[in-house]
Amino acid sequence: MFYSNSWTKCLIYLIFITSGNSECPKPQVERNQNVVLTNDALLKNDFPEGSEVLFQCTNGYMKAQGSESITCTSGEWSTLELICKKKDCGVPKEMPHLTYEFDKEGTLFGASARAICDKGYQVQGSSYRQCYATGWSGRSRCEVVTCEEPIDIMNGMISEKPDKQFPEYGDVIQYSCDEGYTLIGNISIECEEDGEYSFLPECKDVNDIPLKPTTISASITTSTVPPTIQDVSDIPLKSTSITTSTVPPTIQVSGRHHEIGEHDINAATRNAAAKGSVIGIVIVIVILIVLFVLYFQKRKGSYQTGEDSRRKEELLQFQND
Structure with missing residues (x-):
C-alpha cells in the first residue's frame, strides 16, 4: 500500500514538471512583415520554456517601431511587435546640367531614377540608377555635346571659328567666299544638340547664278x-x-x-x-x-456778191478796153 501511494505521487510530480517545461516550436513570421530571424536564432533547434529569440528587418528595410524579441511561454511565442519600413535613399547628389525623373516609389528602396541632361548635353555614366539598401547605384553626369572639326568649302574658307579643335554645342563657324564667287545659304553654321552642323553654305560663280525673270517694256x-x-x-x-x-x-x-x-x-x-x-x-x-x-465755201462766196449782172458786164468791158 505504501509503495502504491509513492509511485502515484512520483507520477503526478513528473507530469507536473514535464508540463511546466514544455518547448516552443521554431518561430515563424509572415512574409509581408519584412522581418527575419537573426543568425543566432536560425542556428537553434530547441526552444524550451522561457527561450527568447531576436528578429531583424530584411535587406532594404529599417526598424520603424516595436521590440525585436519574442519569448516562449507555456509552449507559445509572444506576439512580435517589430515594424519595418523601406529605407530612403534620398535625392541623388546634384550635378551641373543634370536632373532626375523618379518612378512611383520616389526615393525609397527599390525605386529607379532616370538621368536627364539639359539641351546640348549628354549623359555620361548611368542613364538609370537604382535605390539599394546601401544607397543609389552607379554615377551619372552630363557633358556638353561636341561636333567634328569644321571643314572648308569649295571656293571659300572659314573666316571665324572658336579657339578649340572640336566646337561645342552652340558654337558658331562663319564662312566667306573667294573673289568672283558668291555665298549661297547662311553665312554661318552652328553646332547643334545632336552633334551635327546645320547645312553648309556653298560658294558659286557669280556668272552661274540664274537671273530673275526679265520684264519687257515697249513704248510707241x-x-x-x-x-x-x-x-x-x-x-x-x-x-x-x-x-x-x-x-x-x-x-x-x-x-x-x-x-x-x-x-x-x-x-x-x-x-x-x-x-x-x-x-x-x-x-x-x-x-x-x-x-x-x-x-467749197470759198467758191460759193465768190458767186454770191449781190452785184447787178449788168454792172458786172460793164466792168468787164472796161477792163478789156
Whole structure:
C-alpha cells in the first residue's frame, strides 16, 4: 500500500514538471512583415520554456517601431511587435546640367531614377540608377555635346571659328567666299544638340547664278503735225504732203538670260508700225475733208456778191478796153 501511494505521487510530480517545461516550436513570421530571424536564432533547434529569440528587418528595410524579441511561454511565442519600413535613399547628389525623373516609389528602396541632361548635353555614366539598401547605384553626369572639326568649302574658307579643335554645342563657324564667287545659304553654321552642323553654305560663280525673270517694256510714240489754217486764202490748191512720223517701240531687256527670241522682237516692231500707219491714215483723211469743205465755201462766196449782172458786164468791158 505504501509503495502504491509513492509511485502515484512520483507520477503526478513528473507530469507536473514535464508540463511546466514544455518547448516552443521554431518561430515563424509572415512574409509581408519584412522581418527575419537573426543568425543566432536560425542556428537553434530547441526552444524550451522561457527561450527568447531576436528578429531583424530584411535587406532594404529599417526598424520603424516595436521590440525585436519574442519569448516562449507555456509552449507559445509572444506576439512580435517589430515594424519595418523601406529605407530612403534620398535625392541623388546634384550635378551641373543634370536632373532626375523618379518612378512611383520616389526615393525609397527599390525605386529607379532616370538621368536627364539639359539641351546640348549628354549623359555620361548611368542613364538609370537604382535605390539599394546601401544607397543609389552607379554615377551619372552630363557633358556638353561636341561636333567634328569644321571643314572648308569649295571656293571659300572659314573666316571665324572658336579657339578649340572640336566646337561645342552652340558654337558658331562663319564662312566667306573667294573673289568672283558668291555665298549661297547662311553665312554661318552652328553646332547643334545632336552633334551635327546645320547645312553648309556653298560658294558659286557669280556668272552661274540664274537671273530673275526679265520684264519687257515697249513704248510707241506717234507724232503727227496737222497744217495750221488761218485764212481761206492760205489753203493751197495743190495736194498737201503730210508726214507721219512713227517711232518704233523701244524694247529694253535686262540680264543675260532674257529668253526673248528675235521673232518676238520683230513681231512687236511690226505691231507698233501697223498701229502708227493706221493712225496716220485716219488723220490724213480728216484733214482732206476739212480742206474740201473750206474750199467749197470759198467758191460759193465768190458767186454770191449781190452785184447787178449788168454792172458786172460793164466792168468787164472796161477792163478789156
